[in-house]
Every structure is written in C-alpha cells, then in structure tokens.
Amino acid sequence: MYWLLVGTGAVCVTVMGALGLAGVTRGWVPSLGRGTVLRPRLWGAGALMSAAGLGSFMFLGPLASGGLDVNFYVPLVGMAVNFAGLGLQTLARRPGRTPGPPPASTTTVA
Numbered sequence: 247m248y249w250l251l252v253g254t255g256a257v258c259v260t261v262m263g264a265l266g267l268a269g270v271t272r273g274w275v276p277s278l279g280r281g282t283v284l285r286p287r288l289w290g291a292g293a294l295m296s297a298a299g300l301g302s303f304m305f306l307g308p309l310a311s312g313g314l315d316v317n318f319y320v321p322l323v324g325m326a327v328n329f330a331g332l333g334l335q336t337l338a339r340r341p342g343r344t345p346g347p348p349p350a351s352t353t354t355v356a
Contacts, residue, residue: 248309251309252305252309255301255304255305255309258300259297259300259301259304260297262293262296262297262300263293263294263297263298263301265290265293266290266291266292266293266294266295266296266297267290267294268290269286269287269289269290269291269293270287270290270291270294271290273286273287273290274286275289275290282339283338283339284338284339284340284341284342285337285338285342286338288334288335288337288338289334289335289338289339291331291334292331292332292333292334292335292336292337292338293331293335294331295327295328295330295331295334296327296328296331296332296334296335297331298324298327298331299324299325299326299327299328299329299330299331300324300325300328301324302320302321302323302324302327303321303322303324303325303328304324306320306321306324307320307321307324308321
C-alpha cells in the first residue's frame with residue numbers, strides 16, 4: 247500500500263510540475279482553467295512552486311522512508327511553499343494593473 251501512495255503522489259507532482267513548466271515556457275494552461283486564467287505565465291510559476299512544495303511535503307514528511315532523518319520543519323516549509331504557489335495561481339486569475347490616463351498637465355498654453 248505504501249508504494250501505491252508513493253507512486254500516486256509522484257505522478258500527481260510530476261503532472262503538476264509539467265503543467266507549470268508548460269505555463270511558464272509556452273503560456274499554455276489546461277482547458278479546464280483556460281477561461282479564467284488571465285496571466286498564464288504567472289499561473290505556471292505558481293504551479294511549479296506548488297508542485298515543489300507539495301513534493302517536498304509529501305516525500306520528506308508523511309511518505310518519507312523509515313531511514314530518512316529529516317528535520318521536523320522541512321515538511322512544514324514545503325507546505326508553506328505549496329500555499330504560496332496556490333496564492334500565485336490565484337493572483338494569475340485576477341487582472342493586472344492597467345495603465346491609467348496620462349497625468350493632466352499643470353502648464354497652460356497661452
């Protein structure tokens with residue numbers, strides 16, 4: 247059962263990382279989220295960050311092998327990185343700053 251969980255986790259993290267890499271390099275987003283993502287490169291960076299954080303959490307935390315001696319805080323930092331990546335993906339769904347109208351001139355033409 248352990249190897250089934252490790253294999254499933256590895257496949258999920260790999261797919262998430264591949265989708266993030268496609269978003270960063272090509273600006274491609276999967277069709278399920280394509281309509282709502284306004285900044286695909288930021289979404290891809292968030293997906294890569296989330297995959298790295300989730301992978302470090304899973305494989306250095308609950309799914310770590312018995313002989314691996316890891317600090318208690320390393321999986322928690324991985325989960326924090328995962329949440330930061332999810333935050334970037336959320337920001338990718340919001341519109342960016344748009345340039346406003348040019349400032350009004352204070353000089354008058356005579």
